[in-house]
Amino acid sequence: MERRKLMNSIGGFAAVAFGAALLFSGCRKEQAVSQTDGGASLEKRLSEETVSFPANTARGEAVPNELIVRFKPGVGEDRRQRAFEHMNAEVVEKLHTQAMKDFGDERGYFLVRMPADVPQAMNRWRDEEDIEYAEPNYLYSYSATSNDPYFTDGQLWGMYGSSTSPSNQYGTGSAAAWANNHTGSNSVIIAVIDEGIYNEHEDLNANCWVNPYEIPNNKKDDDGNGYVDDVYGWNFDRNNNKTSGSAETHGSHVAGTIGAVGGNNKGVAGVCWNIKMISCKFLGRRGGSTANAIKAVDYVTDMKTRHNLNIVATNNSWGGGGFSQSLKDAIDRAEAADILFIAAAGNDSRNNDASASYPSNYTSSNIIAVASITSSGGLSSFSNYGLTTVDIGAPGSGIYSTVPKKQGKSVVSSYASYNGTSMATPHVTGAAALYAASHPGSSAAAIKTAILSSATATSSLSGKCATGGRLNTSGF
Numbered sequence: 324m325e326r327r328k329l330m331n332s333i334g335g336f337a338a339v340a341f342g343a344a345l346l347f348s349g350c351r352k353e354q355a356v357s358q359t360d361g362g363a364s365l366e367k368r369l370s371e372e373t374v375s376f377p378a379n380t381a382r383g384e385a386v387p388n389e390l391i392v393r394f395k396p397g398v399g400e401d402r403r404q405r406a407f408e409h410m411n412a413e414v415v416e417k418l419h420t421q422a423m424k425d426f427g428d429e430r431g432y433f434l435v436r437m438p439a440d441v442p443q444a445m446n447r448w449r450d451e452e453d454i455e456y457a458e459p460n461y462l463y464s465y466s467a468t469s470n471d472p473y474f475t476d477g478q479l480w481g482m483y484g485s486s487t488s489p490s491n492q493y494g495t496g497s498a499a500a501w502a503n504n505h506t507g508s509n510s511v512i513i514a515v516i517d518e519g520i521y522n523e524h525e526d527l528n529a530n531c532w533v534n535p536y537e538i539p540n541n542k543k544d545d546d547g548n549g550y551v552d553d554v555y556g557w558n559f560d561r562n563n564n565k566t567s568g569s570a571e572t573h574g575s576h577v578a579g580t581i582g583a584v585g586g587n588n589k590g591v592a593g594v595c596w597n598i599k600m601i602s603c604k605f606l607g608r609r610g611g612s613t614a615n616a617i618k619a620v621d622y623v624t625d626m627k628t629r630h631n632l633n634i635v636a637t638n639n640s641w642g643g644g645g646f647s648q649s650l651k652d653a654i655d656r657a658e659a660a661d662i663l664f665i666a667a668a669g670n671d672s673r674n675n676d677a678s679a680s681y682p683s684n685y686t687s688s689n690i691i692a693v694a695s696i697t698s699s700g701g702l703s704s705f706s707n708y709g710l711t712t713v714d715i716g717a718p719g720s721g722i723y724s725t726v727p728k729k730q731g732k733s734v735v736s737s738y739a740s741y742n743g744t745s746m747a748t749p750h751v752t753g754a755a756a757l758y759a760a761s762h763p764g765s766s767a768a769a770i771k772t773a774i775l776s777s778a779t780a781t782s783s784l785s786g787k788c789a790t791g792g793r794l795n796t797s798g799f
């Protein structure tokens with residue numbers, strides 16, 4: 324509850340919509356969901372009346388009546404069915420991604436729906452002898468919004484630094500790297516796990532990844548990864564390949580900070596002028612679920628191992644919910660595939676050491692947790708922090724980037740200024756890609772070390788994050 328309030332107070336319009344949806348209370352009509360349809364979309368499952376998730380047993384909001392269930396090893400179909408019947412649970416879908424199979428996980432997870440509310444259901448599952456654990460299908464959302472629509476000064480302050488602009492000394496110093504002819508590489512790939520990316524944007528299109536192993540629009544899964552015609556990535560929210568459109572504002576904004584085309588006399592420039600960005604949309608109008616986050620993370624992991632692609636990082640400008648072992652497992656699979664998981668520290672103005680924020684608080688060593696700073700070097704008022712749980716600060720207040728805009732019946736390229744740790748995070752993801760481009764073959768651990776060890780000490784971050792400093796890419 325507190326989280327939602329604080330997000331609203333900084334004007335997160337998505338948080339308002341998201342929160343309002345969950346504030347309705349009452350019983351939800353049961354709907355038949357078969358096991359074979361891959362699950363009705365999250366939005367559909369939330370589109371009727373929903374119940375708010377009681378705050379006394381676990382943190383945050385979750386999809387009502389749903390749980391992610393993990394059986395113990397060796398439990399076969401008969402015993403699983405018996406457990407489902409005993410629990411009066413209906414299987415929404417089985418989560419058994421290619422990445423899980425690649426990593427030797429034969430069990431997967433089951434997303435189930437039951438009449439009991441989530442805390443009650445979790446307690447009951449704990450007593451089932453065949454169950455390893457059951458956890459909520461948490462809902463995640465971003466929390467960034469445009470501020471002053473007439474914002475004109477200090478645009479792209481985050482790209483400058485003391486060597487290129489004394490008045491913008493708290494930026495990342497990326498302009499210094501560009502001056503050194505370090506502007507990224509088209510062979511470096513990152514994935515944006517977020518909303519989709521508006522890939523027709525004039526300042527994004529050239530840097531949007533196109534799956535070279537998938538023939539578009541032939542209704543066939545040419546690369547055999549389980550997703551048909553996944554050309555730009557995948558929409559895990561709707562389970563289709565439509566990742567672009569006028570609604571994809573947050574994802575497009577994040578993408579522009581990482582890799583809007585630089586030097587083209589248009590719009591803005593990302594930290595990387597040259598890069599390829601995979602669109603993994605799992606945030607919809609009503610947020611995104613743990614089950615869909617797992618599928619998105621695993622999609623990237625499998626894409627890297629399947630095609631030997633040079634995927635260095637995922638950008639994760641979202642948060643919510645409590646600890647999820649099944650999501651942590653997916654992040655750990657990404658780590659094993661040498662992919663960084665760069666995560667927003669959250670926008671609750673709180674200390675993550677004392678009150679965990681997920682996914683940035685997971686202990687997986689491929690995570691870089693990012694706080695937000697202002698153009699005058701202060702910790703942004705909304706930013707979470709944490710000496711042991713947050714790694715570094717980066718520009719997140721008044722960040723100008725790419726967005727789609729509706730104009731009559733068409734969608735056009737536009738630009739807007741947003742605030743949030745959502746905006747700080749892609750500066751770090753862009754930095755990871757920039758470093759990978761100028762230091763080919765670097766491991767995820769080496770890239771992380773380079774980012775953290777080059778941070779510039781910053782008084783507002785002293786004691787507030789592990790490095791006590793802000794992102795500095797000037798030497799990348």
Ligand SMILES: [Ca+2]
Pocket residue numbers: 537543544545546547548549550551552553
């Ligand atoms: Ca495919």
Ligand SMILES: [Ca+2]
Pocket residue numbers: 537538539540541542543544545551552553
């Ligand atoms: Ca195809």
Ligand SMILES: [Ca+2]
Pocket residue numbers: 526583584585586587588589590591592
């Ligand atoms: Ca540009």
